[in-house]
Amino acid sequence: MKTTNAKEQQRIAIVGAGPGGLTLARILQRHGIKAVVYEREPSRASRQQGGSLDIHHDTGQKALREAGLFEEFKALARYEGQDFRLLDKTGKIYLDEIAESNEGDRPEIDRGTLRELLLNSVDSDCIHWGHNLIQAIPLENGMHELRFENGHVDHVHLVIAADGAFSRIRPLLTDSVPEYTGLSMIEFYLDNAGIAHPEIAAFNRRGKLFALADHKGILGQLNGDGRICVYLAFQIERDWLDTCGIPFDQPEEVKRQLLQHFNDWDESLKNYIRAANGPMLPRRIYMLPVGLKWIHKPGVTLIGDAAHLMSPFAGEGVNLAMRDAMEQALSIVQHSDVNKAVEAYEEKMYAYSSKSAEESDANLKLIFSDDAAAKLMDLMNQYHDHP
Ligand SMILES: Cc1cc2nc3c(=O)[nH]c(=O)nc-3n(C[C@H](O)[C@H](O)[C@H](O)COP(=O)(O)OP(=O)(O)OC[C@H]3O[C@@H](n4cnc5c(N)ncnc54)[C@H](O)[C@@H]3O)c2cc1C
Known part of the structure; x- marks a missing residue:
């Protein structure tokens, strides 16, 4: 060239x-x-x-084609990672999508x-x-x-x-x-989830699980290395991570306090917090x-x-x-x-x-409004009807 x-x-x-x-x-x-x-x-x-x-057909995948890397990407991508479950805090299921292998526009890597x-x-x-x-x-x-x-x-x-x-x-x-979006998260992992936490792994399935209610969320996602990556999300003022009194360098105490923040959530969802291993990382989400x-x-x-x-x-x-x-x-x-x-x-x-x-x-x-699970279900159904 x-x-x-x-x-x-x-x-x-x-x-x-x-x-x-x-x-x-x-x-x-x-x-x-x-x-x-x-x-x-x-x-x-x-x-x-x-x-x-998730790497999208019309953007990330197009760039990989232009880079001459699409076939290698395809071999590494997890099409089954497009599984998606949507719940509210009671454990009620709003969406339960199972991806076909090697199909779909947004495989994971x-x-x-x-x-x-x-x-x-x-x-x-x-x-x-x-x-x-x-x-x-x-x-x-x-x-x-x-x-x-x-x-x-x-x-x-x-x-x-x-x-x-x-x-x-x-x-x-x-x-x-960048300005604070109003959203703060705590990120942690469940290592080797399929072996160490088979019940949570089965509940989470092969992709993403969103549980949403009360302007909060528990977001779980299986990674290719067998870990489940979890974000606990809070729509909350900017200073909350500093003022909430959670000692982020003491993971067991962090878990105890976080369980209190989700005390009226279903046990299947609180299990993500109980099973966390490794550091619990606070982060604020910003946008331009x-x-x-x-x-x-x-x-x-x-x-x-x-x-x-x-x-x-x-x-x-x-x-x-x-x-x-x-x-x-x-x-x-x-x-x-x-x-x-x-x-x-x-x-x-x-x-x-x-x-x-x-x-x-x-x-x-x-996603962090009242009745978020029902609203996100409607939005996703509209998208499926008119992508
Ligand atoms: C919690 C979370 C979840 C996300 N989930 C998704 C998702 O599911 N899907 C999605 O599409 N996006 C997601 N994103 C966003 C995505 O990670 C970013 O949009 C993407 O990584 C941007 O790529 P980038 O190359 O522009 O920047 P980055 O990935 O941030 O890379 C910037 C690079 O620049 C280097 N760098 C920074 N400053 C300097 C400096 N002064 N000198 C030299 N090097 C420097 C950094 O070390 C880094 O390697 C998520 C983001 C967050 C925070």
Whole structure:
């Protein structure tokens, strides 16, 4: 695959080796365009990569096809992970969907497995681990100076921020900052669930289980490594995780106090809390303003969460990050001027990402409203009738 001489001389840096940054590096590489990827983590093995992600047909899967990785993805994906159960706090079942094997538009893959797939596909010498970007400074000639915590400095024609929710590059383009969505979560795992907790594993099935009531939720999801990842969700004021008095460094006491918060929930649901092992991690969920745009500036742009952080309730975050990567890469391939390529990507991205951000915001409000299980059932039935 060919590229122009002018483009070969352009130095492109991608900051962040998450799903967005890696997909971008991979697709550029397939078209003969080199980019350097800077990642703050010290090595590919340095962090647990978290839970399972559903990869959508028209976005994440499309990007994987463009990256030449779809067949490998298909072999790793868990189509049965599309099982979905919806309950209220009494244990009443509203939806009980069993997925067909190798069918469906949204198969699951563990975040760590997806990252390995992408990492193995890019030239290893293009990824610079242990490079924590501190600052990006616009220079008079339209280039940017990138400064890293370890003292490294680079000058690039284009810097693409794929550095996630709290991007260090975003302030060059907009004053908008992520705002608290009103939702706080506590994340924990049930290791080796099929063997250690067969009753919970059977109850949870092979995919996701949502139990919703009283502006709270117990959300369970089987991962490919046999763990069930659980989020306890609370629609609550921002400071609650600090003021609730739960000592998050003492897991047994955390369990005791959390069981009190769910004391009138069905035993089958409280069992998720009783069976937790390992750390119990508090986290707040943030979002950028829906429909965020900025005035185009030469030599810098954003993809993924850096551009349009949203709550996880449209299941779009990783899919949009990968679609952005695809659109940005193909635009660079198609335009001889990288700034024209960035502008074209940005205009396209604003249109599709704002729709997902609206959907995600509406879903979050619905999922934690009164009678949430019944309302979510109606919404999902409408979706099945008119996808
Ligand atoms: C609880 C929860 C559940 C979720 N569930 C889903 C789901 O089911 N489906 C879905 O689609 N999405 C889900 N998401 C969202 C999804 O995880 C993100 O949208 C997606 O990971 C965004 O990809 P990204 O590449 O833009 O950023 P990230 O995955 O955040 O990657 C950013 C990378 O940049 C690196 N980095 C950050 N700062 C710097 C710096 N200064 N210098 C160098 N490197 C840096 C980070 O170490 C990281 O590797 C969920 C999110 C949360 C919080």
